[in-house]
Amino acid sequence: MKIDILTLFPEMFAGPFSSSILKRAQERGLVEIGLINIRDFSTNKHHTVDDAPYGGGAGMVMGPEALFGAVEHVARKYGSKPGRVVLMCPQGIPFTQAYAADLAREETIVLVCGHYEGIDERVREALVTDEISIGDYVLTGGELPAMVVVDAVARLVPGVLGEALSVMEESFSNGLLEYPHFTRPREFRGLKVPEVLLSGHHEEIRKWRRRQSLLRTLERRPEMLKQAGLTREDREILKELLASLNE
Numbered sequence: 001m002k003i004d005i006l007t008l009f010p011e012m013f014a015g016p017f018s019s020s021i022l023k024r025a026q027e028r029g030l031v032e033i034g035l036i037n038i039r040d041f042s043t044n045k046h047h048t049v050d051d052a053p054y055g056g057g058a059g060m061v062m063g064p065e066a067l068f069g070a071v072e073h074v075a076r077k078y079g080s081k082p083g084r085v086v087l088m089c090p091q092g093i094p095f096t097q098a099y100a101a102d103l104a105r106e107e108t109i110v111l112v113c114g115h116y117e118g119i120d121e122r123v124r125e126a127l128v129t130d131e132i133s134i135g136d137y138v139l140t141g142g143e144l145p146a147m148v149v150v151d152a153v154a155r156l157v158p159g160v161l162g163e164a165l166s167v168m169e170e171s172f173s174n175g176l177l178e179y180p181h182f183t184r185p186r187e188f189r190g191l192k193v194p195e196v197l198l199s200g201h202h203e204e205i206r207k208w209r210r211r212q213s214l215l216r217t218l219e220r221r222p223e224m225l226k227q228a229g230l231t232r233e234d235r236e237i238l239k240e241l242l243a244s245l246n247e
């Protein structure tokens, strides 16, 4: 999978992509991350990419020339239009695990990191296929959101996480929050591991984990329960949990 990032600050990406899973995924050729400096496509002698907004108002707007030039450069590089051109912006569609899975199926995607008060609308009209927001807050630029999207998408590319992916996705995408995890030592500063996890009773352990997921989801994200595909057993457990919470 090829991910090209259009940014004014390519140096921002050196850290996150030069370590751990993302580094190995690139070394293994599973993911190719290209950094393209939008400023290289500025069309004026001052190398500016922003300008004052028509209609007045505070701040500056990122103009169309450089962004169109950068996306066309990517298209020439692959000899075809990019599959998806994703603009990171606060007005975007909320980024979710499902959205990451959708993007991970593409051969090439371009992430556009905006700055200033925003970008010229003609970029959205003619180039952008997706607008994504990583949360309801405004950042100084789209770079951090782009790093989040690359991380979430790259780990879903077949081979990047190997068999660990299926285990993790199965627990996350079952629509509930994850159950608590424990590892050695059995007791740490007087804090013990739940006995059931030491019992070796796999069915008891499955039930305990499911109960913990239901409890955690009920307490923190009750709205997720509606579309979690609960079994009859789950509903029984929820009834008990609700009763105990209302005591």
Ligand SMILES: COc1ccccc1CNc1ccc(C(N)=O)cn1
Binding pocket: 087, 088, 089, 090, 092, 113, 114, 115, 116, 117, 118, 119, 132, 133, 134, 135, 136, 137, 138, 139, 140, 141, 142, 145
């Ligand atoms: C086109 O980019 C912009 C357009 C308008 C304002 C700010 C920016 C850049 N800042 C961003 C980008 C994404 C997010 C997010 N919540 O995902 C937050 N801030």
